[in-house]
Amino acid sequence: MRGSAFLRAFRLGISSLLLHKLRSFLTTLGVLFGVASVIAMLAVGEGASAEAQDQIRRLGSRNVILRSVEPPQTGDENAEMRVLSYGLTRDDFDRIEATFPAVGRAVPVLQTPAEVRQGEDVCRPRVLCTPWTYQDVTRRDLFAGRFLTEIDEETRALVCVLGYEVARFLFPFESSIGQRVKVGEHYLEVVGVLGSRLPTGSIATDPSSEAGGEVFLPLSTGRAFFGERQTEIRSGSMDVQEVQLHEIIVEAERDIDVELVAAACREMLRREHDDKDYEVIVPLELLARAAETKRIFNIVLGSIAGISLLVGGIGIMNVMLATVTERTREIGIRRALGAKRKHIVTQFLVETMVLSGAGGLLGVGIGLLIPWIVERTAQLETIVTPAAPILALGISVLVGVVFGLYPAWRAATMDPVEALRHE
Amino acid sequence: MTELGSQSAADRPAVPAEREPVAVLEGITREYRMGDEIVRALDSFSFSFAKGDYWSIMGSSGSGKSTLLNILGCIDRPSDGSYRIRGRDVVTMDDDALSTFRGKELGFVFQSYNLIPQLDVIENILVPVMYQEVVPEGIEERAQALAERVGLGGRLHHRPMQLSGGQQQRVAIARSLINDPALILADEATGNLDSKTASEILELFDELHAEGKTILLVTHEPDVGERSEKVLQLKDGNIESVYDNRSGAAS
Numbered sequence A: 001m002r003g004s005a006f007l008r009a010f011r012l013g014i015s016s017l018l019l020h021k022l023r024s025f026l027t028t029l030g031v032l033f034g035v036a037s038v039i040a041m042l043a044v045g046e047g048a049s050a051e052a053q054d055q056i057r058r059l060g061s062r063n064v065i066l067r068s069v070e071p072p073q074t075g076d077e078n079a080e081m082r083v084l085s086y087g088l089t090r091d092d093f094d095r096i097e098a099t100f101p102a103v104g105r106a107v108p109v110l111q112t113p114a115e116v117r118q119g120e121d122v123c124r125p126r127v128l129c130t131p132w133t134y135q136d137v138t139r140r141d142l143f144a145g146r147f148l149t150e151i152d153e154e155t156r157a158l159v160c161v162l163g164y165e166v167a168r169f170l171f172p173f174e175s176s177i178g179q180r181v182k183v184g185e186h187y188l189e190v191v192g193v194l195g196s197r198l199p200t201g202s203i204a205t206d207p208s209s210e211a212g213g214e215v216f217l218p219l220s221t222g223r224a225f226f227g228e229r230q231t232e233i234r235s236g237s238m239d240v241q242e243v244q245l246h247e248i249i250v251e252a253e254r255d256i257d258v259e260l261v262a263a264a265c266r267e268m269l270r271r272e273h274d275d276k277d278y279e280v281i282v283p284l285e286l287l288a289r290a291a292e293t294k295r296i297f298n299i300v301l302g303s304i305a306g307i308s309l310l311v312g313g314i315g316i317m318n319v320m321l322a323t324v325t326e327r328t329r330e331i332g333i334r335r336a337l338g339a340k341r342k343h344i345v346t347q348f349l350v351e352t353m354v355l356s357g358a359g360g361l362l363g364v365g366i367g368l369l370i371p372w373i374v375e376r377t378a379q380l381e382t383i384v385t386p387a388a389p390i391l392a393l394g395i396s397v398l399v400g401v402v403f404g405l406y407p408a409w410r411a412a413t414m415d416p417v418e419a420l421r422h423e
Numbered sequence B: 001m002t003e004l005g006s007q008s009a010a011d012r013p014a015v016p017a018e019r020e021p022v023a024v025l026e027g028i029t030r031e032y033r034m035g036d037e038i039v040r041a042l043d044s045f046s047f048s049f050a051k052g053d054y055w056s057i058m059g060s061s062g063s064g065k066s067t068l069l070n071i072l073g074c075i076d077r078p079s080d081g082s083y084r085i086r087g088r089d090v091v092t093m094d095d096d097a098l099s100t101f102r103g104k105e106l107g108f109v110f111q112s113y114n115l116i117p118q119l120d121v122i123e124n125i126l127v128p129v130m131y132q133e134v135v136p137e138g139i140e141e142r143a144q145a146l147a148e149r150v151g152l153g154g155r156l157h158h159r160p161m162q163l164s165g166g167q168q169q170r171v172a173i174a175r176s177l178i179n180d181p182a183l184i185l186a187d188e189a190t191g192n193l194d195s196k197t198a199s200e201i202l203e204l205f206d207e208l209h210a211e212g213k214t215i216l217l218v219t220h221e222p223d224v225g226e227r228s229e230k231v232l233q234l235k236d237g238n239i240e241s242v243y244d245n246r247s248g249a250a251s
């Protein structure tokens, strides 16, 4: 019987709370929403940051990416024809490859705005002209066939590799390997398909360059066909850009050399380029920045969670104070019949803990449901770490203890005679 | 009738010549401070209640009856004086010890029944056991026997709200008996009941008295007072007179 003392207090607490079902339920709502929002926000936040980190990591944490950037427009905006020459040069590439220490491989990428066609189907993916090392340096998975080879590069082979989305778009019902596609004005044979870069599970079939659609051909072939002038017709005017290389992916020899390589690249480009017509992307730095963002996000989230749980706790305290007043006579009876102060404290504390614990449990349930719904409706990745519900539940019970302590103490220190006289 | 007390008829003197004292009060004073004024609800009250006594405590309103009963019941502490129950000094006990002591040695019957609304009959009877460190063997059976004894054997799982006033008071009496206390204290126990129900309750007290329980009953109704063994008349916080209903002798 002694061992079941807590169980009895627990049962008693529940039966007391059931006397006022609506009030008890409303009281738990405060904690419920607090806990649910904490778990949901954590899950969405965690998912977003994991996705961001994943994307950054996909750029290759050992890589430094140099990219040509169109400098701010100068000259006559309305000219019929403009030739804009900017960006990374072949000399930049040679310097990096030949003279930089700590550089493992450097991969040049030339991009052309050509259309890709197959019969009636037309799309505008990113058409990347690049040597065979691209796949390895960017750690891309092969979906089917093979990637470009050294021989393709040397022989200016008329071949191309499709990104998964483009392959799906142009050849929805058959294998694309061995088929011919028209890139710009030239027919190329498809030799392989690269795996999608989009998060697993998401179904994106849009082959446009914005959505990540890609086609790869040998750099030598690309140069021969398209040169270094990219002509695009934009709203009536012809827009000609001259870019020697759109991207240079530099891979450091070892992980610890990344910063060194990045610094050397920045220094070299600063010296060689008058305009700021390039950018240097260091995934490792982005990762660090993402981690910092996540830390700040967590602090903000923690504060919101803290405030909502505080509000919930105050609600509970308010109700418990009313309950104690309402049950003054019961307290008097119990005291007269042998209850020590600690028994009264326990009784009311158990009640608040049941309230906040129930709110916490329901909150965990709803908090787990929200990410599930978000994932299905909004196509957002969410991650529920096991710590989140446990932490939220623990905190909600703690809230019960903290905010239940004062009402319970009030109840326990009542004078029995006064309490018995209470109407 | 079942004998529920620890005593058996054998070790109780048939005609109590000199009964053993159970509650002994000496120079008990209870003062209330009301602003600058000091109200003396009890003024150097000394008395000894013996085992097996059945007292009515009477007196006009404000004479200190309830104050005395609260002190006897250890839910109030005297401003001055000493008080012993079964030889134990209760004035010097700390709150925890006194709480346990109350549950074990004192049985309360209140005017407004004072059952706990969310508990059923049997649970209400068991409340004084709940807070004891040692729970006697077979206490549940005892609670059931007590419920039957007060005529509520068929309503063990009714809530107080589902019982009449008289029935509630019977539960309260059963509850006061569960730990076989040294004193049973009743403040206007029949005050809320009609005369028929009241007399049934008083019959129950008569039976308990016959079993040798010590009963102190506060009342302002003379016919209730007449049914007890002795009457203690209070006035202004002290004894006005003591009257023995059996012998008719006043002192």
Ligand SMILES: Nc1ncnc2c1ncn2[C@@H]1O[C@H](COP(=O)(O)OP(=O)(O)OP(=O)(O)O)[C@@H](O)[C@H]1O
Residues within 6 Å of the ligand: B032, B033, B034, B039, B040, B041, B059, B060, B061, B062, B063, B064, B065, B066, B067, B068, B220
């Ligand atoms: N909490 C209190 N604060 C101040 N004075 C009190 C308090 N309780 C009782 N008194 C005073 O003590 C005196 C005795 O009160 P008590 O309640 O014992 O009277 P009583 O004999 O029970 O009266 P009644 O028959 O009306 O119940 C009264 O004068 C009362 O005003």
Ligand SMILES: [Mg+2]
Residues within 6 Å of the ligand: B065, B066, B067
């Ligand atoms: Mg009174």
